Amino acid sequence: MNAEHEIKKYEVLPGHVFVAALLETVEQMSGFVLNEVKNDPEADQAHEIIGAMVLQGENTMLLTLETNKKSAAPLVSFMTGIETAALDAELLNDGITELINMVGGSARARLETTNYKFVLSVPFTLVGNGVKVVVKKRTDSFIARLVCDEIELLLRVYKL
Amino acid sequence: MKMLTIDDSAVVRKIIAAAVVALGHECLEAESAQDALSLLEGPEKIELIFLDWNMPGMNGLEFLKTIKKNDQFKHIPVVMVTTENMPESVIEAVKAGVTHYITKPFSIEELMKKIIESLGGEVN
Numbered sequence: 001m002n003a004e005h006e007i008k009k010y011e012v013l014p015g016h017v018f019v020a021a022l023l024e025t026v027e028q029m030s031g032f033v034l035n036e037v038k039n040d041p042e043a044d045q046a047h048e049i050i051g052a053m054v055l056q057g058e059n060t061m062l063l064t065l066e067t068n069k070k071s072a073a074p075l076v077s078f079m080t081g082i083e084t085a086a087l088d089a090e091l092l093n094d095g096i097t098e099l100i101n102m103v104g105g106s107a108r109a110r111l112e113t114t115n116y117k118f119v120l121s122v123p124f125t126l127v128g129n130g131v132k133v134v135v136k137k138r139t140d141s142f143i144a145r146l147v148c149d150e151i152e153l154l155l156r157v158y159k160l
Numbered sequence: 161m162k163m164l165t166i167d168d169s170a171v172v173r174k175i176i177a178a179a180v181v182a183l184g185h186e187c188l189e190a191e192s193a194q195d196a197l198s199l200l201e202g203p204e205k206i207e208l209i210f211l212d213w214n215m216p217g218m219n220g221l222e223f224l225k226t227i228k229k230n231d232q233f234k235h236i237p238v239v240m241v242t243t244e245n246m247p248e249s250v251i252e253a254v255k256a257g258v259t260h261y262i263t264k265p266f267s268i269e270e271l272m273k274k275i276i277e278s279l280g281g282e283v284n
Contacts, residue, residue, distance in 0.1 A: 080174040105243030
């Protein structure tokens with residue numbers, strides 16, 4: 001059998017692939033090394049910025065990165081070299097949008113030869129106090145909480 | 161030396177501009193290919209272009225093909241900086257005349273190395 005045509009089959013959402021893509025992206029672009037910690041569903045998960053992309057394929061997914069301005073500020077500051085005090089909301093939102101764009105691109109390459117192969121939509125951002133994505137109950141999903149100092153990011157993948 | 165970064169993301173433009181300035185050059189910014197064409201046709205002498213692929217309106221590949229057909233601009237080296245990381249995309253860009261190809265995410269060191277190489281310098 002030609003190895004180029006072997007398709008790896010994931011039985012469940014390959015969330016670990018997206019986590020690896022996020023860890024690499026944040027470290028390369030900002031220098032921060034995130035750690036995955038246990039997610040507490042009871043904890044306050046109200047966020048202010050959600051970067052999102054639709055991943056269209058045999059298994060279509062919604063990829064989101066949730067955070068708040070307090071976390072986004074040091075990330076974008078270290079990415080751009082601009083001091084946190086000089087960062088406006090537009091730059092913070094754009095920084096999170098660009099991060100999810102890079103995570104999506106990186107994950108696409110990692111999943112190219114699997115049953116989760118996909119094409120990317122344009123990235124977009126949802127903003128507002130307590131903004132959240134609501135999907136139908138029992139939607140298959142994956143969640144990972146990643147932290148470094150004052151930075152906290154919530155990565156979610158929903159199977160649509 | 162003046163360089164131009166074309167990306168619809170302000171954050172990416174700022175990252176590239178910071179690397180360019182750190183190397184002692186000046187960086188102009190355009191958030192679309194159309195704005196970039198206007199800048200190129202103006203008085204500024206651009207000597208290196210950083211180009212995103214996926215942008216609203218004219219995309220980066222179309223922009224690249226446009227300037228490579230123009231005798232006035234075709235000599236300008238172009239570094240593609242994009243999330244388009246599939247081999248067929250890289251080949252398409254190389255065929256269209258791109259000088260270097262950087263996939264996002266990238267490190268600042270990698271970016272600086274490509275800038276130096278694009279200007280004919282050697283990187284140790």
